[in-house]
Amino acid sequence: MNQEKLKFLKETAKDVRKKILLEIYSAQSGHPGGSLSCADVLTFLYMEVLNIDSQNPLDPFRDRFVLSKGHASSALYAILSIKNFLPQHILKDFRQCSSILQGHPDMKRTPGVDMSTGSLGQGVSAANGIALAGKIDKMDFRVYVLIGDGELQEGQVWEAAMFASHYKLDNITYIIDLNGLQIDGKTEEIMNISPIEQKFASFGFKTIEIDAHDFLEIETGLNQVKLIKKKPTVVIAKSIKGKGVSFMENNPNWHGTAPNSEQFEKAIRELEEKYV
Template sequence: MEDELSLKKQANKIRKNILKLVYKANSGHPGGSLSITDILTYLYFKELNVDPKNPKDENRDRFVLSKGHCAPALYSVLMEKGFFDETNIESFRQVDGILQGHPDMKHIPGVDMTTGSLGQGLSAACGMALSGKLDKKDYRVYCVMGDGEIEEGQVWEAAMSASHYKLDNLCVIVDNNNLQIDGEIGKVMSPYPIDQKFDSFGFNVVEIDGHNFKKIRDAFLEARTCKGKPTVIIAKTIKGKGVSFMENKAEWHGKAPNEEQYNQAIQELEEND
């Protein structure tokens, strides 16, 4: 894959900005943000038809971050893409800033849906996909959900309706990092087997390593070519990916690093550059 290196570099920069956002605010969700970084990087730099100069273009592809607490990943990608500038980092989660703790479509350029209450994003994504079908537009809709999030009942209502209305313009990505706040998802409230659940709800199911750009590319290609049903990509990921002491640790779900931890994390990521 010719541009794998540049994607890796972009993802690395985005990871650094995620940490910076959370460190500066002394608040936020680094673990799940780092696990979806590679997927969001691929989406915004290779997959989505979006234009930072025209963020409300009615023909654009839509993106819904249903696991809204991972806003630092979305904001970092949107900044890298040029939807708004990096000076906004300083005011993330601050009373005078636009970057709310969870994505806010009314005030943040490039955010297509307000999210934060888990389990609701997929319904909105279905509504966007349904509108696209009704208007015979060829835009696509992407929705990233957490693996803990799919414990919510509304997710399965939405999944049922996505397949009922044959929303093949919809691609769902489940960030399967295997951890939620209280611990391993299998121990807290197991949503497994995730693949069989989506399969029985009428989805085309693809399972990949969510940190492998070639696999991510192939999965999105398959989603585009699959007709008559929505696709779900179950991405096996690592919570806290890229920062050694955060990897696979539920405690880093919603905690900010202190100065020493932040410096170490940045150093680790710079060594990857």
């Protein structure tokens, strides 16, 4: 990756983070921690990987993205607005009753959303179904599904993992947002999900581990997945919950809390002045 592209991706991810904060601040509700932790991965996917077109959001040949950790919807809406699927001015209507930007993604309301999600675990099975349909129909689109690490405690994820492996879904990539935190605290204390890499490997996945905030590693990982045949892949992306806003980082209190005006301004200032 050349320096110019790296700079562009970092600037875009910074914009995604500012938009996440604007949405949640405007709504006075939402999930900043888990939205900020996946901002870089979503930026790379939408800018560099997914074959999609805002002029034809239902193109049957498009790549699919399923945000199984649907509570991070503010991050998805931010990047969809940057990709022109949504007008940017509606971000401030996030979570309002009449808005197309609901708290959890709704494929029937929001252009660019490929699957309605929010009940943790279910998006993984839905993504498998899309991938299997692609195989049956001999279409060569790819499916990417973003899963929270707390979400891995859902039994459905492992049923889905068995399925993806059994049907040799080499057109699907699971991405785990490994931020170590869930709603109430550390995953390792609440319900330890380790060792994740060994678990997925034993389920028949090709496993790839990356730093979720390093675009060079994200690029290497997501390029590699396309080369793997006859088995699904999982990218285990080590992240920081709340990444980019010092007082939100690694703090479970920011899982589902909106900033007040002072905190919002401080967060935006930090991103503008310090964040690279």
